Amino acid sequence: MNAPENSAGSGLPEQPDEKRFEHRGAMFDALAREVTERLAQAIDQRGEATLVVSGGSTPQPLFDLLSGADLDWSKVTVTLADERWVDKAHKDSNALMVRETLLRDRAAAARFVSLKTEDPSPEQGEPELEERLQRDLKAPLDFVLLGMGTDGHTASLFPGGDQLARALNAPGGVRCCALRAPGAPQARMTLTAPFLLKSRQIVVLCTGETKARVFSDALAPGPREDLPIRAILRQSRTPVTFYWAP
Numbered sequence: 001m002n003a004p005e006n007s008a009g010s011g012l013p014e015q016p017d018e019k020r021f022e023h024r025g026a027m028f029d030a031l032a033r034e035v036t037e038r039l040a041q042a043i044d045q046r047g048e049a050t051l052v053v054s055g056g057s058t059p060q061p062l063f064d065l066l067s068g069a070d071l072d073w074s075k076v077t078v079t080l081a082d083e084r085w086v087d088k089a090h091k092d093s094n095a096l097m098v099r100e101t102l103l104r105d106r107a108a109a110a111r112f113v114s115l116k117t118e119d120p121s122p123e124q125g126e127p128e129l130e131e132r133l134q135r136d137l138k139a140p141l142d143f144v145l146l147g148m149g150t151d152g153h154t155a156s157l158f159p160g161g162d163q164l165a166r167a168l169n170a171p172g173g174v175r176c177c178a179l180r181a182p183g184a185p186q187a188r189m190t191l192t193a194p195f196l197l198k199s200r201q202i203v204v205l206c207t208g209e210t211k212a213r214v215f216s217d218a219l220a221p222g223p224r225e226d227l228p229i230r231a232i233l234r235q236s237r238t239p240v241t242f243y244w245a246p
């Protein structure tokens with residue numbers, strides 16, 4: 001097994017905290033409160049906040065709730081954990097989903113940093129995006145919301161990804177990585193695992209029994225390459241909470 005990225009004695013257990021709920025509604029309410037409180041605290045303490053969000057379907061009810069949260073959204077920078085390399089109006093665009101569900105109502109005042117360029121491929125877009133992320137995102141990130149696929153991917157850290165090793169082990173503060181994988185219909189841009197871990201708090205948000213089983217598998221010994229979510233769950237540098245409901 002490869003060593004976890006960030007296991008250098010922070011005092012945190014190498015195991016996430018878990019918050020399990022009987023109903024999704026209660027889970028989304030609790031998580032919306034936690035995100036709002038953490039962003040408000042960051043704004044109070046540092047004058048600004050950075051929120052990284054996943055794409056996919058699971059977080060959409062949370063985004064609906066957060067869009068009306070009573071926060072000074074003009075001080076919040078939002079970006080994605082990963083993006084599919086499709087046109088910004090394409091139905092599979094994570095940015096489109098985030099614009100339609102989160103960045104409206106009060107949250108329309110937030111600044112959005114896109115993970116997409118006009119380049120035909122993510123490989124060609126990577127240098128410009130790396131520059132953008134270095135310039136526009138302050139680390140440590142205040143709050144990182146991740147999802148997980150039933151194949152154990154998180155962000156676009158997919159098992160079998162052509163650049164998975166680079167995305168898991170990126171050196172020197174590299175923030176993003178283009179990646180293609182058999183389990184991902186479109187080419188992807190992902191934040192690297194080391195950059196995701198450069199954060200004050202990570203939440204992994206999952207629903208359903210299948211993902212609960214994948215989560216248990218990920219906590220068991222085995223290579224990160226098989227279930228890349230392990231790069232997030234099995235480290236002791238950054239606090240992680242697993243939010244789950246059936």
Ligand SMILES: O=C1O[C@H](COP(=O)(O)O)[C@@H](O)[C@H](O)[C@H]1O
Nearest residue numbers: 054055056057058147148149155
């Ligand atoms: O492709 C993706 O999948 C995961 C999980 O999505 P879900 O629809 O099962 O919630 C997501 O976290 C990731 O950001 C997305 O690009």
